[in-house]
Amino acid sequence: MNAGDVRLGGIVQTFGEDEERVTALSDVDLTVEAGEFVSLVGPSGCGKSTLLRLVSGLIRPSAGRVMLGETQVSAPTPDVGFVFQAPTLLPWATVLENVLFPLRMLGEIAPDSADRARELLALVGLQDFEGRHPDELSGGMQQRVAICRGLIRDPAVMLMDEPFAALDALTREEMGGHLLELWRQKPKTIIFVTHSINEAVFLSDRVIVMSARPGRIVDDVRIGLARPRTQDMETTNEYHHAVQRIRQHIYGKRDTRIPAREATA
Numbered sequence: 494m495n496a497g498d499v500r501l502g503g504i505v506q507t508f509g510e511d512e513e514r515v516t517a518l519s520d521v522d523l524t525v526e527a528g529e530f531v532s533l534v535g536p537s538g539c540g541k542s543t544l545l546r547l548v549s550g551l552i553r554p555s556a557g558r559v560m561l562g563e564t565q566v567s568a569p570t571p572d573v574g575f576v577f578q579a580p581t582l583l584p585w586a587t588v589l590e591n592v593l594f595p596l597r598m599l600g601e602i603a604p605d606s607a608d609r610a611r612e613l614l615a616l617v618g619l620q621d622f623e624g625r626h627p628d629e630l631s632g633g634m635q636q637r638v639a640i641c642r643g644l645i646r647d648p649a650v651m652l653m654d655e656p657f658a659a660l661d662a663l664t665r666e667e668m669g670g671h672l673l674e675l676w677r678q679k680p681k682t683i684i685f686v687t688h689s690i691n692e693a694v695f696l697s698d699r700v701i702v703m704s705a706r707p708g709r710i711v712d713d714v715r716i717g718l719a720r721p722r723t724q725d726m727e728t729t730n731e732y733h734h735a736v737q738r739i740r741q742h743i744y745g746k747r748d749t750r751i752p753a754r755e756a757t758a
């Protein structure tokens with residue numbers, strides 16, 4: 494059993510009391526193996542972020558349990574990194590200092606920390622920007638810095654909650670490439686939430702499809718495309734079948750109004 498193995502068993506998550514009570518997740522069982530890239534898709538409010546927060550230890554399930562390797566998750570751990578939709582960088586700190594921030598905050602700076610931060614920045618093409626400040630960077634560059642910050646403690650598991658949602662379509666595609674390259678060079682489990690079915694299929698080994706609230710897993714679609722992934726794979730039957738299968742769960746069989754290229758849930 495590896496620290497990168499994630500298992501959720503019998504998860505129920507409710508919020509609030511009595512008539513205010515909301516069941517966000519119901520009967521969720523999910524196993525993600527160490528090193529897998531798994532995306533979660535589903536309608537708004539189906540519990541995708543809640544599922545990430547459970548894995549991160551930020552919240553504890555109302556029922557069921559979350560395991561990281563052999564350990565039950567009951568609080569945040571250094572084995573899990575988190576990247577949010579907004580990069581939330583420190584405006585007064587340089588790019589390098591932003592990447593190092595989690596280590597500074599926890600008193601974990603080591604002699605090689607700056608070199609590790611520089612290595613991550615180089616992997617996402619930001620080697621010449623370490624002395625810049627966030628307001629000198631584009632949105633895509635800021636999000637790349639946030640991803641490096643999420644990786645600086647070398648977590649076994651990386652949780653990403655719609656990390657590219659605020660970016661334009663071209664930057665978003667480019668970011669997918671950066672992320673896959675980082676993942677190839679620094680293998681880890683990734684659980685990635687997105688509203689883009691195309692993005693999920695292009696990036697992932699598996700796409701987990703969730704139902705409207707209360708969120709349940711309705712399909713687990715294995716993406717058989719070879720790695721490394723290339724844009725021309727988007728014209729293959731494997732790609733189209735996967736996109737269609739997921740869209741049918743989310744929009745129903747008869748709905749033909751959704752454009753094929755950039756369907757969102």
Ligand SMILES: Nc1ncnc2c1ncn2[C@@H]1O[C@H](COP(=O)(O)OP(=O)(O)OP(=O)(O)O)[C@@H](O)[C@H]1O
Pocket residue numbers: 508509515516517535536537538539540541542543544706
């Ligand atoms: N702390 C909380 N207190 C009360 N209700 C909450 C809380 N967190 C989430 N919920 C509710 O749980 C449900 C699932 O929310 P969640 O944010 O996980 O969905 P989501 O699938 O990530 O949504 P979106 O795609 O819109 O980001 C929603 O109905 C939400 O209002």
